[in-house]
Amino acid sequence: MSGELVLPPIVRTRLDCGLRVIVAERPGVPLVAARLVLLGGSALDPDGRHGLAHLVALVARRGTRRRTGRRIDELVESMGAELGVGVDEDASYLGLSAPVEHLPRAIDVLADVAGAPSFPPAELARIRRRELASLTHDLDEPAVVADRALLGAAYDGHPYGHPSEGRARDLAGITRKDLVAFHGRHYGTSTALVVVVGPVRAAEVTELVRRRFQRWCRRPVEPPGIPEPVFPDRRVLVVDKPELSQAQIRIASPGFARSNPEYHAGLVASSILGGAFTSRLMGAIRVERGLSYGVRSRFASSRVGGLFFISSFTKVETAGELVQVALDETRRFCDGGPTAEELERTQNYLCGLHPLSLETHEQLAERLADLELHGLSHEELTAFRPRVRAVTAEACREVALRHFPRDAAFLVAVGPAGALAPQLERFGPVEVVAAKTIL
Amino acid sequence: MSGLPVTRDSIELERVVEARFGNGLRVRLLPERSIPTVSYCTVFQVGSRNERVGLTGISHLFEHMMFNGAARYGPREFDRVLEAKGGYSNAYTSNDLTLYYEDFASEALETVVDLESDRMRSLRIDDEALAQEREVVKEERRLRTENSVFGLMEEQLEALVFLSHPYRWPIIGWMEDIERITRADCEAFFRTYYAPSNAVIYAVGDLDPEATLALLERSYGDIPAGPPPAPVPAGEPPQRGERRATVRFPAEAGAFLAGWRGPPGRSPDASALDVLQVCLAGGEASRLRRRLVQEEEAAVSVTISWGWRVDPGIFFAFVELPPGKDGRRAEALLYEEIEKVARRGVTAAELARAKALLRSAVLHERATHHGVAHALAQAEALVGDWREAGRALEHYAAIGAADVRRVAREYLDPARRSVVVLDPRRTP
Numbered sequence: 042m043s044g045e046l047v048l049p050p051i052v053r054t055r056l057d058c059g060l061r062v063i064v065a066e067r068p069g070v071p072l073v074a075a076r077l078v079l080l081g082g083s084a085l086d087p088d089g090r091h092g093l094a095h096l097v098a099l100v101a102r103r104g105t106r107r108r109t110g111r112r113i114d115e116l117v118e119s120m121g122a123e124l125g126v127g128v129d130e131d132a133s134y135l136g137l138s139a140p141v142e143h144l145p146r147a148i149d150v151l152a153d154v155a156g157a158p159s160f161p162p163a164e165l166a167r168i169r170r171r172e173l174a175s176l177t178h179d180l181d182e183p184a185v186v187a188d189r190a191l192l193g194a195a196y197d198g199h200p201y202g203h204p205s206e207g208r209a210r211d212l213a214g215i216t217r218k219d220l221v222a223f224h225g226r227h228y229g230t231s232t233a234l235v236v237v238v239g240p241v242r243a244a245e246v247t248e249l250v251r252r253r254f255q256r257w258c259r260r261p262v263e264p265p266g267i268p269e270p271v272f273p274d275r276r277v278l279v280v281d282k283p284e285l286s287q288a289q290i291r292i293a294s295p296g297f298a299r300s301n302p303e304y305h306a307g308l309v310a311s312s313i314l315g316g317a318f319t320s321r322l323m324g325a326i327r328v329e330r331g332l333s334y335g336v337r338s339r340f341a342s343s344r345v346g347g348l349f350f351i352s353s354f355t356k357v358e359t360a361g362e363l364v365q366v367a368l369d370e371t372r373r374f375c376d377g378g379p380t381a382e383e384l385e386r387t388q389n390y391l392c393g394l395h396p397l398s399l400e401t402h403e404q405l406a407e408r409l410a411d412l413e414l415h416g417l418s419h420e421e422l423t424a425f426r427p428r429v430r431a432v433t434a435e436a437c438r439e440v441a442l443r444h445f446p447r448d449a450a451f452l453v454a455v456g457p458a459g460a461l462a463p464q465l466e467r468f469g470p471v472e473v474v475a476a477k478t479i480l
Numbered sequence: 481m482s483g484l485p486v487t488r489d490s491i492e493l494e495r496v497v498e499a500r501f502g503n504g505l506r507v508r509l510l511p512e513r514s515i516p517t518v519s520y521c522t523v524f525q526v527g528s529r530n531e532r533v534g535l536t537g538i539s540h541l542f543e544h545m546m547f548n549g550a551a552r553y554g555p556r557e558f559d560r561v562l563e564a565k566g567g568y569s570n571a572y573t574s575n576d577l578t579l580y581y582e583d584f585a586s587e588a589l590e591t592v593v594d595l596e597s598d599r600m601r602s603l604r605i606d607d608e609a610l611a612q613e614r615e616v617v618k619e620e621r622r623l624r625t626e627n628s629v630f631g632l633m634e635e636q637l638e639a640l641v642f643l644s645h646p647y648r649w650p651i652i653g654w655m656e657d658i659e660r661i662t663r664a665d666c667e668a669f670f671r672t673y674y675a676p677s678n679a680v681i682y683a684v685g686d687l688d689p690e691a692t693l694a695l696l697e698r699s700y701g702d703i704p705a706g707p708p709p710a711p712v713p714a715g716e717p718p719q720r721g722e723r724r725a726t727v728r729f730p731a732e733a734g735a736f737l738a739g740w741r742g743p744p745g746r747s748p749d750a751s752a753l754d755v756l757q758v759c760l761a762g763g764e765a766s767r768l769r770r771r772l773v774q775e776e777e778a779a780v781s782v783t784i785s786w787g788w789r790v791d792p793g794i795f796f797a798f799v800e801l802p803p804g805k806d807g808r809r810a811e812a813l814l815y816e817e818i819e820k821v822a823r824r825g826v827t828a829a830e831l832a833r834a835k836a837l838l839r840s841a842v843l844h845e846r847a848t849h850h851g852v853a854h855a856l857a858q859a860e861a862l863v864g865d866w867r868e869a870g871r872a873l874e875h876y877a878a879i880g881a882a883d884v885r886r887v888a889r890e891y892l893d894p895a896r897r898s899v900v901v902l903d904p905r906r907t908p
Contacts, residue, residue: 045516046515046516066484067484068484068485068486069486069487069514069847070486070487070843070846070847071486071487071489071843072840072843072844072847110764111765111770114763114764114765115765115829115833118763118764118765118833118836118837119829119832119833119836120836121836121837121838121839121840122840123763123764123837138840138844139840140836140839140840140843141483141486167774167777170777170802171773171777171780174733174780174800174802174803175780175781177732177733177803178732178733178780178800178803180732181629181731181732181733183627239483240483240484240485240486241483241484242483242484283730284729284730284906285627286622286626286627287619287622287623287626287627317559317563317568318559318563318569319556319559319560319563324556327616328556328612329612330612331611331612331613331614331615331616331619332615332619333616333619334616334617334619334620334623354619354622354623355619356618356619356622385564386560386563386564387563389563389564389565389566390563390564390566390567390568392566392585393517393565393566393567393584393585393588394566394567394568394583394584394585396515396516396517396585397515397517397568397583397848397850399515400514400515400517400847400848400849401844401847401848402847
């Protein structure tokens with residue numbers, strides 16, 4: 042394929058305080074993306090405190106020793122930026138994208154919010170009430186209910202087994218002391234990284250980051266240790282939502298960690314099965330049978346493990362049929378692997394679209410941060426095409442045999458239990474729960 | 481900071497190459513070589529606005545039919561061929577337009593032109609494909625409307641805001657109409673609305689404009705023009721008082737959706753409403769988020785959405801309520817804040833903040849080939865001139881606090897309001 046992807050110069054520096062600074066010097070649109078990643082996310086939530094990491098990130102941006110939350114809002118938004126904070130199972134993130142002339146102020150805000158939050162008690166109380174209300178609203182989103190239920194059931198008992206937004210019963214009991222303690226234990230420059238992408242000079246940015254983060258340098262924090270997950274036995278979980286006329290379906294099986302060498306073979310195999318519009322699942326479920334508007338499969342890979350899952354939806358009466366068709370397709374893939382034509386088409390597809398996934402400064406910053414988080418080199422970005430091209434049909438079949446669900450599926454369905462349970466019991470022992478229990 | 485070379489803030493309109501072929505097909509090309517990809521858009525000026533009672537949803541259902549094969553590339557070939565060349569395609573239907581796009585590695589350009597011109601020239605419309613897409617669209621309607629609190633409320637609100645204009649029915653159509661559409665309806669629809677005379681092509685990215693223009697002329701130039709589409713009855717009687725409706729659907733918490741009929745996209749007031757939208761609910765420092773969500777905790781979230789349309793569209797406010805609370809307090813606060821703007825306007829700092837956020841939005845749009853191609857396409861379809869895609873910042877710069885106050889007073893008048901309230905009780 043011509044039109045090779047040329048990456049901008051990328052400079053990686055480690056400051057004395059341990060903070061890693063990665064700068065991509067990229068001319069173009071006069072925006073700059075800045076992202077601060079703190080190693081450690083919701084997997085570090087203590088038992089009975091699920092949602093703590095998330096609350097720490099949300100409340101941190103509501104006030105620091107130097108600025109009130111309102112002042113931070115005004116400062117950031119007057120630059121034309123919005124400060125995003127988020128937490129996933131492995132890390133906490135603060136990021137913004139602003140016109141490039143505002144970079145010094147943007148870095149200052151990141152350092153201030155991450156390094157010196159004051160956790161105002163009134164803001165904690167308010168944010169907690171809002172989060173509890175948002176969780177309740179989530180119950181009205183069938184797809185969100187399905188995703189939450191899947192996570193809880195698949196990683197049952199493991200630190201990955203709760204959504205980063207936490208659980209309603211736990212949020213109520215989290216105190217300011219918990220926030221301060223979590224921040225002290227897990228927010229530190231020794232495990233953090235700052236990524237900046239835009240029309241900037243690396244030396245200047247690195248010096249800017251060094252100055253702004255100087256105040257925050259302190260004792261190193263422990264990198265988190267998370268045990269490997271153990272996947273449960275075959276089962277069917279039905280989340281009862283009697284008012285729905287369409288069921289949300291998830292079919293899952295164990296995947297692998299992001300740094301696993303199977304990553305590229307897994308990507309190709311899951312794309313052939315359920316990634317692109319011409320995938321086998323799309324053909325069997327949407328094109329041939331009109332059972333659904335959409336279906337997809339993918340590996341969701343984290344630091345110490347991952348899931349493979351298929352997601353779709355269909356009218357309640359055809360839920361069992363959809364699951365059967367999906368499992369037939371995964372079994373057929375495991376038996377025969379992809380055809381030569383499918384393999385080549387999918388490799389071309391993934392390679393052709395690769396530059397589009399790095400087109401904006403924000404996209405590149407996010408990818409660079411993720412690679413660093415998973416202990417991978419940014420060379421992965423230029424090695425992507427050769428690695429995808431090197432995947433063989435046999436490698437696809439092997440990764441499918443190891444990870445795709447066949448008979449031993451783990452199934453979640455959201456909808457009226459009375460109509461769904463009888464259709465799904467042939468796939469495993471059925472457990473019906475009320476929607477509220479997934480909060 | 482001394483930096484690297486940067487682009488201008490706005491699309492470089494003078495670099496766009498435009499043409500109109502003998503059959504009426506319009507073409508706009510913009511070379512941008514930042515990454516080795518091209519974004520290719522084909523817009524047909526048809527959407528739910530062009531439909532009639534009994535045949536609602538045909539524009540959207542027809543969009544699905546466009547992926548089911550033509551004379552040279554048969555059923556399921558379109559995406560197979562495109563993906564094999566390193567490309568992705570999708571499409572959407574709005575009230576005013578239907579847009580097909582492909583994003584792909586630049587060497588696939590010839591293939592994309594071949595695929596797109598094949599289906600514009602000779603789409604196959606058969607009963608089997610129609611029957612199957614009908615089922616898919618029904619699932620889509622179940623997903624987005626019938627099992628969605630917001631979807632149900634939006635559909636009700638549109639039917640309140642408009643009494644006679646075709647914007648009163650949903651883009652996806654009523655379920656019974658989706659059932660009713662026939663192959664003959666689709667064939668007539670294709671002849672009129674998918675003729676080159678009703679289409680525009682945009683290509684942005686790693687391409688040579690002269691060679692691309694020649695390629696397009698060869699591929700599309702001899703497709704015959706179609707009959708002119710029927711004019712849209714765009715009138716709407718004036719609203720003389722608030723309109724309200726209730727949606728009963730079991731839910732965990734309440735919500736309400738308010739809407740006002742705004743100006744058409746081509747009105748200068750459309751940009752002033754963009755600024756008002758950000759002042760009201762863009763960012764944490766916006767008026768409504770501060771008052772309703774942070775200070776009074778009368779709402780969990782407030783979203784304002786104002787999308788430009790060919791004819792007067794809707795300025796929406798969607799408010800999610802805390803569980804157990806009804807919406808009276810939040811509704812009163814929403815109207816109070818709007819009235820404050822209508823009476824006293826916004827401060828210089830609020831105006832500056834809104835303009836800074838809008839500038840960033842323009843820069844983000846400009847950062848991708850896809851964003852630029854869509855901006856050109858939307859501007860031409862909704863405002864009548866693709867050049868408007870590069871003029872947004874000029875328009876925002878010209879807006880003062882008095883304009884924001886005036887549009888708040890003129891368009892968000894209580895007597896022009898329509899409101900849909902969710903009743904979430906299981907057994908009302």
